[in-house]
Amino acid sequence: MARIIVVTSGKGGVGKTTTSAAIAMGLAKKGHKTAVIDFDVGLRNLDLIMGCERRVVYDFVNVINQEASLNQALIRDKNCNLLYILPASQTRDKDALSQEGVGRVLDELKKDFKYIVCDSPAGIEKGAHLAMYFADDAFVVTNPEVSSVRDSDRMLGILASKSRRAEQNEEPIKEYLLLTRYSPERVKLGEMLSVDDVQDILSLHLLGVIPESKSVLNASNSGTPVILDEKSDAGQAYADIVARYLGENRPHRFIDDKKGFFSKLFGSK
């Protein structure tokens, strides 16, 4: 049975697309046929993060409007043949996505794919609403920062009341917390909300912590999901998250400040 995962946050710039790209790649690398869909119509960027921006011919809206078939629009990833990308359209028409159309595309994908990752746009407008509406699981991406935590809580309220599962009185969406851009050194100094602080407020199951890392920008610069940078801390953190989501028991990492005395002294990263 296919599962639909929404990567959401409310707030922009917290790492939704980075996370979508990483976990979709992680799931595919684990042998599951996975599709990742960009719901940010008008501001597509998943194609850039996945490094397939020059291979976009048809997009999500073309499929919804039946101007192209799903197979024509899906782009096979260059690094993993079990991963497919469905890019967003660059149209400025706000009503390009319809609930009925999105439902139809997801139903078709469910026949062939094990996981469908929906990369939500920021905000709580139509695109964000449709990205989460059909979801089975929600990855709530949060930065340890007040506005991000508040917006995440707002999203939790929407997931609990406005989703298909809520409307049809089914078992609620499973919600997971992904804390990104975490800096253990700053937490230790009392400058940043800790994992425990954020969990106290949001009461969510923690799937993993992604440390603030240079590797994330390196990955987006080169158009390869950061999870493929297996030596990097962020890459390993995403690999842990995928493994935990699939039921493996992995202890949490990157939460404590493990920096040595000298690196602290010289401020290296």
Place this chain on the structure above:
Amino acid sequence: MSLLDYFRISKVGTASLAKERLQILVAHERSYRNQPSYLPQLQKELLEVIRKYINVEQDAISVNFEQDENQETLEVNIVLPDLNTKNT
């Protein structure tokens, strides 16, 4: 706030302040989220009816909705004007 307090807070860091502010805000927003959607309209109409008879201020009426495990309570609170300033 004394100078000493200022130093103490800056030494502790601002994360605890962030947590405190968030806890209050999130609790408030969650209680608001669970309110029925007719509440603002109810408040407006109640105010209109009351103002037919008593000259109360716009903010003199508050309608609160509370929910616990086994019951829902609708609390309507109207502050009547002072006897001295009453003009109807």
